[in-house]
Amino acid sequence: MTILPIVAYGHPVLREVAKDITAAYPNLDKLIEDMWQTMYASNGVGLAAPQINRSIRLFVVDTEQMFENMDAAEKKEFPGDTGIKKAFINAHIVEQDGEPWAYNEGCLSIPKIREDIKRPESVTLEYVNEQFELITETFTGLTARVILHEYDHLEGKLFIDHISPLKRKLxxxxxxxxxKGKIKVDYKMMFPG
Structure with a gap:
């Protein structure tokens, strides 16, 4: 298992639309395992392949750990959502639904910046699992939010694209x-240039 460097804001791969892959993608099992290790080593709850400099439609999400660390009152805010631990390959959004709600988000590629981002309550995705079986599944609450954040990476979008131009300017x-790499984090990063 390898802990991979996370691509920092400004790297062109973060603005590319990622490509679908086939089951023949080289060393896919190892890549997914490395992504899990990288995500946990950097205290993330999700990680998309573009963040490790691969422009492919792959991301991993573990929101189970978020729910394990919540108290009972917090869990009540997310009825029906107990979290997931899953790899998503070739994900495409089928539908987004529900009232947009704000939550404070951050990103491993944009360390030390957090903003309240509005996203819909639920998302239905079509994707393949690690056995390349086609699945259509709906996610809600916090899990839907993390999935939408990681999905944005596959579309060349970042969470800061959802904030006002004034806030971005600030x-x-x-x-x-x-x-420029003028930032200290406790995980490996790859800076542009």
Whole structure:
């Protein structure tokens, strides 16, 4: 198992639309295992392949750990959502539904920046699992939010694209520092250039 460096804001791979892959993709099992290790080593709850410099439609999500660390009152805010631990291959959104709601998000590729982002309550995805079986599944609450955040990476989008131009302008200096590697984090990063 290898802990991979996470691509920092400003790297062009984060703005590419990722490609579907086939079951013949080289060393896919190892790549998924490395992504889990990388995500846990950096205290993430999701990680998309573009964040490790691979422009393919693959991401992993573990929201079970979020629910394990919540108290009873917090869990009540997310009825029907107990979290998942899953790899998603070739994911495509079928439908988004429900009232958009705000939650404070961050991203391993954009460290030390957090913002309240509005996303729909549920998402229905079509994807293949690690055995390349086609699945259509609906996710809600916090799990849907993490999936939508990781899914954005496959579309070349970042969570900061969901905030107002004024807020983005105000964080321009911080974003420039991240892309120049002028930031300290406790996980391996790959900076542009």
């Amino acid at each position: 964080m321009k200096g911080k974003l420039a520092d991240i892309s």
